[in-house]
Amino acid sequence: MDWSKAKTILIVAFLITNILLGVVLFLSGRQVETATKEGFIEDVTKLLNNKNILIDTEISREIPSLNTLIVEYEILDLYEINKNYFNGEGKIESADQGSKGIIYNNEYVLIENKKKLTYENNNEEEKYTNLNEEQAKTIALEFLQDKNYDTSDMLLYYAKEQDNSYRLEFSKIYNSRYVERANTIVEVDKRGVKKLERIWLKALDEGETPIYISTAPKAVLSLLSMEEVYGKTIKDISLCYYFDPIEQDYLKEYKNPKKGKANPAWRVLFDDGYKVIIDNYNR
Incomplete structure (x- = not known):
């Protein structure tokens, strides 16, 4: 084997590879630069x-x-939810296939596929007057904490007032970034939390x-x-x-x-x- 010739071929091959790589990086850099101008x-x-x-x-x-x-879904345990919401005193019933409900007086929790939770409060007693957005947020967070939810990874990203009721939408946060689609939506009026919808992800x-x-x-x-x-x-x-x-x-x-x-x-x-x-x- 002619080692001198083989060495020359290898050197030329490396040079060509480096040139092609340089062209790709240059074009890529120009593309990014153009897109951010x-x-x-x-x-x-x-x-x-x-x-x-x-x-x-x-x-x-x-x-x-x-x-x-x-990530993984927050998997809901029926009996734990009953304990957290109603001190274990709610009545458990089957809803549609894959869904379970818990009834306690005028309150109701629906669990779908062990992932999505919907809570409804049909009590008529009014607890709050002159409700504003900041107060509604406080009520929502206190309710969540009372139900044993960790609120440290939640961020309020949207709030809307309509007919004396506030709709508050929270997203999950991981390292200051939103994690989609993990949402907790809370509706608050003079009675307190009237509805909650939640499907959550864990990092x-x-x-x-x-x-x-x-x-x-x-x-x-x-x-x-x-x-x-x-x-x-x-x-x-x-x-x-x-x-x-x-x-x-x-x-x-x-x-x-x-x-x-x-x-x-x-x-x-x-x-x-x-x-x-x-x-x-x-x-």
Whole structure:
């Protein structure tokens, strides 16, 4: 074997590889740079405005990435819920298939698939006067804590007052990032908490490799094809963790998943509380 010739071939091959890698990185860098330039963001804003989608927040210029997050649903135990809500004195009954109910006087809890909880209070006694948003938030959090929920990973992201009642929507937070879709919705009026809906996720572990997704200016362009958001105003655009159980096809119980991977996505919140999750990472 001619080692001198072989050595030359290897050197040339390494040079070609380095050149190609440099070209790819250069083009990638230019693409990211273009997507975060002020001119590009202005064009995106104009395109959205043409569909009557207004932006009342900053559009991030960061090159977004997050590690995956392993999450699992908060699994509800019927007897524990009965204890936490009614001191174990509620009457347990079957509802539809996969659902159980607990009745106690004029209060009712429905548990669906051991994951979703709905509480309703039909008492008529009024406990609060001159209710405002801050008081409604305090009432909601105290109610949750009284029912043995940990509220340290909850953040109020939307509140609306209508007919002397407040609708408060909380999201789960992990390391200052929203985790979708985990929500606790509380309705408060002069009686206190009149309704609660909750489906929650617990964070188990992080992946080791960061996943990169499209920049925010590029991501929000997908709103142009969503007629349901025409006429709305964007109040927040945040990088979040997003768990979509439909995509967890590796799970044995794919029809009733209990845990899986939450991947990075963009969370777009509108002025009426409507949310769009833009999940466009490269799988």
